Amino acid sequence: RTLKVDLGDRSYPIHIGPGLLPEVGRLCREAGFPLQSPLLIVTDSEVGPLYLDRVASSLADEGFRTVVHTIPSGEASKSLENFEAIMTTAITGGLDRSSAVLALGGGVVGDLAGFVAASYMRGIAFVQLPTTVLAHDSSVGGKVAINHPLAKNMIGAFHQPKMVVYDLDALKTLPKRQILSGLAEVVKQGLMIDPEFVTWLEEHAEGLVALRPDLIGEALEHSCAIKVGVVTQDEREFGIRAILNLGHTLGHAIEAVGGYGTFLHGEAISIGMAGSALLAVKLGRDRAIYTDTIRVLKAFGLPTVLPDRYSEDELIEAMMHDKKFKQGKVTFILPESIGSVSIVEGIEESAVREVIGQLKKGDS
Ligand code: NAD
Ligand code: ZN
Numbered sequence: 278r279t280l281k282v283d284l285g286d287r288s289y290p291i292h293i294g295p296g297l298l299p300e301v302g303r304l305c306r307e308a309g310f311p312l313q314s315p316l317l318i319v320t321d322s323e324v325g326p327l328y329l330d331r332v333a334s335s336l337a338d339e340g341f342r343t344v345v346h347t348i349p350s351g352e353a354s355k356s357l358e359n360f361e362a363i364m365t366t367a368i369t370g371g372l373d374r375s376s377a378v379l380a381l382g383g384g385v386v387g388d389l390a391g392f393v394a395a396s397y398m399r400g401i402a403f404v405q406l407p408t409t410v411l412a413h414d415s416s417v418g419g420k421v422a423i424n425h426p427l428a429k430n431m432i433g434a435f436h437q438p439k440m441v442v443y444d445l446d447a448l449k450t451l452p453k454r455q456i457l458s459g460l461a462e463v464v465k466q467g468l469m470i471d472p473e474f475v476t477w478l479e480e481h482a483e484g485l486v487a488l489r490p491d492l493i494g495e496a497l498e499h500s501c502a503i504k505v506g507v508v509t510q511d512e513r514e515f516g517i518r519a520i521l522n523l524g525h526t527l528g529h530a531i532e533a534v535g536g537y538g539t540f541l542h543g544e545a546i547s548i549g550m551a552g553s554a555l556l557a558v559k560l561g562r563d564r565a566i567y568t569d570t571i572r573v574l575k576a577f578g579l580p581t582v583l584p585d586r587y588s589e590d591e592l593i594e595a596m597m598h599d600k601k602f603k604q605g606k607v608t609f610i611l612p613e614s615i616g617s618v619s620i621v622e623g624i625e626e627s628a629v630r631e632v633i634g635q636l637k638k639g640d641s
Contacts, residue, residue: 287437297444302335314375319390321350324382336483344370352537377402379416384415391421395436405438405593408447410459415496428598429529449633458543466503499555523610524549530595557611582639
């Protein structure tokens with residue numbers, strides 16, 4: 278199956294299905310990448326040993342020259358140090374303006390390699406080869422970034438890929454905890470915009486966690502389509518695209534305060550979604566929004582309670598550094614009901630502080 282992301286001259290296809298990594302060479306030829314310019318494959322220490330061969334040999338078969346850079350796996354690798362190291366590989370490897378960067382891995386590799394592609398010679402082509410459940414989200418939409426020790430995704434760009442090749446076979450080797458983390462982002466797409474999808478997800482939670490091929494394929498395709506729909510309406514987040522940040526204002530703070538990788542991204546935004554539901558209730562919305570939200574998250578074995586050691590002060594401080602904080606007030610994406618959210622500006626710090634306290638008790 279192929280979905281299309283319609284963004285004028287930045288449009289691109291998302292190929293999704295089994296057996297696609299061995300087709301990467303052919304797809305790069307068809308995309309018009311010139312054989313004279315080397316391609317840079319960025320991957321990580323877990324994914325490389327499993328899937329690099331498939332990609333590298335299919336590119337070699339088509340006559341491409343490749344350079345490979347492998348980073349240690351994990352969120353801590355989305356750093357300025359690795360950004361510089363990959364730049365060094367790109368320069369010594371002779372990449373030119375017609376070269377492309379191929380990101381083979383999860384959201385960490387995709388965000389980092391994408392930012393390299395956005396910056397190298399002021400921007401070269403880039404291809405996403407996502408290998409995690411979560412990366413169905415991160416590989417689409419063109420947001421690329423690295424972390425600063427004080428704030429998540431603080432240094433970045435908008436840089437759309439030339440194509441996304443999502444080989445669902447690669448998911449088979451994912452550790453369970455990573456599957457659940459990725460499903461958090463699938464649940465998020467439903468909670469923000471699609472009530473029927475949430476019902477379907479909840480019904481099929483067990484099969485999805487077990488990666489039943491028919492179910493996971495359908496879920497990821499639908500979730501990608503939701504993301505594409507939002508991104509094509511508002512590529513640069515002047516308005517509606519912000520709803521994709523449901524659970525992320527608090528989730529990003531949890532990631533930064535806990536140390537990158539302590540909670541996986543999906544786990545952190547799961548707690549963040551529980552927090553936004555509590556905040557919605559605090560601001561007068563129906564209490565069912567909280568109970569419904571945590572029921573869905575728990576069906577996927579996702580965390581909904583904040584550990585005690587996360588201090589209100591540190592989390593608020595981290596949110597201040599986030600892009601959503603202005604003049605002591607914060608913007609949150611708040612659920613109205615399952616499958617519907619609104620963007621609420623000007624929320625007082627004190628309300629957020631109280632909700633963080635409640636979130637540690639798991640209820641209010
Ligand atoms: P990840 O890239 O760290 O991958 C998770 C772990 O699984 C890593 O240890 C990796 O080595 C391993 N792995 C990857 N594929 C595997 C496979 N097929 N088999 C076995 N192991 C495999 O993390 P992620 O969850 O994919 O992505 C999280 C990142 O994505 C976060 O940094 C988050 O901020 C970012 N993100 C970005 C966007 C965006 O729009 N750009 C959206 C959502 C999330
Ligand atoms: Zn996310």
